[in-house]
């Protein structure tokens with residue numbers, strides 16, 4: 001050991017003693033000032049790159065989502081503009097602004113393309129492709145001319161307008177009373193009817209009638225006596241609260257008709273009673289409608305919003321007595337399937353105006 005080594009050892013020893021003494025001091029009550037907060041931020045050499053502003057959209061690719069609109073609203077705007085073939089028409093986008101659209105690019109694809117209305121929806125033209133007998137309702141939804149000609153063009157020439165015209169070509173388009181609007185928005189009642197392309201189930205199940213009343217044969221269709229036929233006979237007899245004739249037997253409203261509104265399993269296996277959803281002239285009953293009694297059925301729909309109500313039996317006003325079964329809402333709702341087939345029944349009514357559409361495709 002030389003002197004230098006000894007001196008170093010002594011210094012180290014003194015430092016150790018000093019450090020020990022100081023650390024002992026640290027535990028004494030004398031308050032030591034808190035260490036200042038570290039202000040210097042130590043950056044790792046390879047840190048994250050400084051934050052950048054979001055990338056600018058590529059030039060020319062504008063965000064057009066505000067221009068989308070519900071399919072039925074778009075068709076309504078076209079019809080209400082007079083159903084022009086080439087001239088642009090105005091409609092309101094989801095953002096509330098006004099946009100322009102045209103028949104060929106924005107309307108026709110809603111009838112001719114698959115998957116437009118919901119995932120898996122068939123094109124209307126799969127079933128309505130020509131003014132020919134083998135096309136449903138002799139209807140051609142593949143062209144401007146076909147859509148304006150409408151339904152039953154051979155059976156009732158020149159056709160039955162689906163845009164609410166008094167006759168195809170008259171120009172008195174009435175969208176809110178049009179068959180097209182109804183078929184796009186309105187669900188068949190009661191919900192859950194199977195779509196039957198042969199149309200056999202549209203009049204409801206077959207019935208046997210006798211002096212004891214009606215007997216429904218669930219799952220059997222296409223007979224002379226049916227549930228819809230029974231209700232039609234009742235309305236055509238003036239919708240009495242008591243007796244009327246059907247199929248050569250004496251029927252009674254309460255015993256024979258009312259159960260088709262108030263009981264489960266009357267229309268098909270598993271069908272719900274109408275009164276499950278339409279039980280009172282109250283806001284929380286769908287369409288403010290009460291199908292539980294003679295009085296309720298005659299009052300009809302929307303009794304609070306449009307008093308005294310909107311007849312479902314085709315009367316000009318509830319109580320007027322001018323029943324018109326063939327144009328009644330009740331007949332429509334019992335017989336007519338929503339188009340295209342396969343729409344899910346949505347009790348919130350959220351899907352009645354169709355999906356959001358932009359440039360002829362679902363968003």
Ligand code: HEC
Pocket residue numbers: 110111117122123124125126127128136137141151152160162179180183196197198199335336337339340341
């Ligand atoms: C799978 C076949 C099929 C497809 C697809 C279809 N329909 Fe129909 N459509 C029918 C049948 C069958 C009827 C008659 C039975 C009924 O009323 O439920 C009908 C009836 C109609 C009627 C009533 C015509 C009248 O005078 O009462 C309209 C309107 C209609 N369809 C429009 C459409 C529209 C619009 C689409 C597409 C969004 C469409 N249909 C898709 C089969 C189809």
Ligand code: HEC
Pocket residue numbers: 185186187188189190191260261272273274275276277278286287291301302310312329330333346347348349
């Ligand atoms: C599960 C609930 C539910 C049941 C059951 C039900 N409905 Fe409906 N009904 C609705 C909803 C929701 C609406 C409105 C949405 C729509 O039009 O699709 C409606 C609308 C109607 C309308 C249209 C009223 C108008 O002024 O446009 C009639 C008519 C109707 N239903 C009759 C019936 C009949 C008849 C039955 C039984 C045979 C029945 N409903 C069973 C839920 C139901």
